Amino acid sequence: MSRVYNFSAGPAVLPEEVLKEAADEMLDYRGTGMSVMEMSHRSKAFEEIITTAEQDIRDLMGIPDNYKVLFLQGGASQQFAMIPMNLMKNRVADYIITGQWAKKAAKEAEKYGKVNRIASSEDKTFSYIPDCSDLPVSEDADYVYICENNTIYGTKFKELPNTKGKTLVADVSSCFLSEPVDVTKYGVIYGGVQKNIGPAGVVIVIIREDLITEDVLPGTPTMLTYKTHADAKSLYNTPPAYGIYICGKVFKWIKAQGGLEAMKERNEKKAKVLYDFLDQSRLFKGTVVPKDRSLMNVPFVTGDADLDAKFVKEAKEAGLENLKGHRTVGGMRASIYNAMPYEGVTALVDFMKKFEKENL
Numbered sequence: 416m417s418r419v420y421n422f423s424a425g426p427a428v429l430p431e432e433v434l435k436e437a438a439d440e441m442l443d444y445r446g447t448g449m450s451v452m453e454m455s456h457r458s459k460a461f462e463e464i465i466t467t468a469e470q471d472i473r474d475l476m477g478i479p480d481n482y483k484v485l486f487l488q489g490g491a492s493q494q495f496a497m498i499p500m501n502l503m504k505n506r507v508a509d510y511i512i513t514g515q516w517a518k519k520a521a522k523e524a525e526k527y528g529k530v531n532r533i534a535s536s537e538d539k540t541f542s543y544i545p546d547c548s549d550l551p552v553s554e555d556a557d558y559v560y561i562c563e564n565n566t567i568y569g570t571k572f573k574e575l576p577n578t579k580g581k582t583l584v585a586d587v588s589s590c591f592l593s594e595p596v597d598v599t600k601y602g603v604i605y606g607g608v609q610k611n612i613g614p615a616g617v618v619i620v621i622i623r624e625d626l627i628t629e630d631v632l633p634g635t636p637t638m639l640t641y642k643t644h645a646d647a648k649s650l651y652n653t654p655p656a657y658g659i660y661i662c663g664k665v666f667k668w669i670k671a672q673g674g675l676e677a678m679k680e681r682n683e684k685k686a687k688v689l690y691d692f693l694d695q696s697r698l699f700k701g702t703v704v705p706k707d708r709s710l711m712n713v714p715f716v717t718g719d720a721d722l723d724a725k726f727v728k729e730a731k732e733a734g735l736e737n738l739k740g741h742r743t744v745g746g747m748r749a750s751i752y753n754a755m756p757y758e759g760v761t762a763l764v765d766f767m768k769k770f771e772k773e774n775l
């Protein structure tokens with residue numbers, strides 16, 4: 416067996432310890448004589464899995480009691496609709512456009528109400544985060560929406576926008592559990608887990624209780640109403656049980672690493688190796704304004720599309736996989752999520768140095 420260094424943006428690398436544990440428990444989960452995939456979501460064993468998972472993410476993020484944690488399906492993309500359907504009481508919302516995902520979310524919200532795009536970084540291919548300290552927040556906005564870490568462009572909000580008292584909604588798909596967070600600053604925090612937490616198929620929504628109401632837009636399906644899932648503790652219908660089980664293992668793994676402070680330290684150390692190299696390289700160049708750089712997704716280019724393609728191909732041959740950038744940015748992107756070891760990043764940088772020597 417040989418494992419590669421997987422720099423995929425998502426689905427992405429998971430901690431090897433977690434995969435091994437899951438393998439050990441595959442045929443017989445703790446004396447039940449069956450795998451987690453085969454058991455009832457109403458069983459005692461699964462109830463313990465989901466309640467433990469919820470408690471562990473609450474501990475990690477310091478989630479206050481007046482927030483619910485929901486394990487849902489439909490990916491982050493389904494939240495693009497669920498958020499307006501549940502939160503747009505005035506049918507007005509403000510969106511900050513920092514990339515494709517925020518753009519898609521805003522477009523979806525337009526089906527339900529008026530969307531004001533109060534800031535954007537599209538003028539420079541989303542290579543920076545706009546100044547959000549004094550935006551024209553709409554008086555009747557039901558919420559202000561951001562994508563906190565932009566998976567495709569490699570930018571991250573280092574400071575949350577001043578929402579002037581309005582509810583902040585954040586898509587944290589690609590920075591979930593990468594660093595400590597003050598949950599009280601948000602009304603809704605959500606993300607698909609397949610970037611930084613677990614396997615595809617689970618989306619975690621952390622939502623303040625006062626935002627969970629029966630007063631949703633007319634026609635909102637039962638399954639797309641937060642209250643349905645909050646009242647049923649995410650067991651209204653069959654949840655993505657195996658995915659939740661793996662997420663639970665990743666929460667335990669992060670706890671064992673020292674929690675979110677330790678994750679942040681590790682992630683900063685890893686990202687620094689790569690950014691420091693990019694800043695002095697004569698061949699490779701980072702594409703993001705330094706102050707807005709993501710710790711999770713690092714796009715870079717050589718400036719020559721053929722050379723980029725050669726790099727991606729040769730890197731793959733050297734066991735460094737999935738480095739091709741998103742088609743809208745071109746070049747390369749290294750996603751260095753929580754589970755990417757430090758050695759993976761140094762292996763990448765060593766390879767880049769060698770490639771630079773051979774191709775300059």
Ligand SMILES: *Cc1c(COP(=O)(O)O)cnc(C)c1O
Binds near residue numbers: 492565587588
């Ligand atoms: C991947 C991604 C999405 C889309 O996630 P799906 O689960 O595929 O719907 C949305 N937002 C961000 C920030 C992402 O990285």
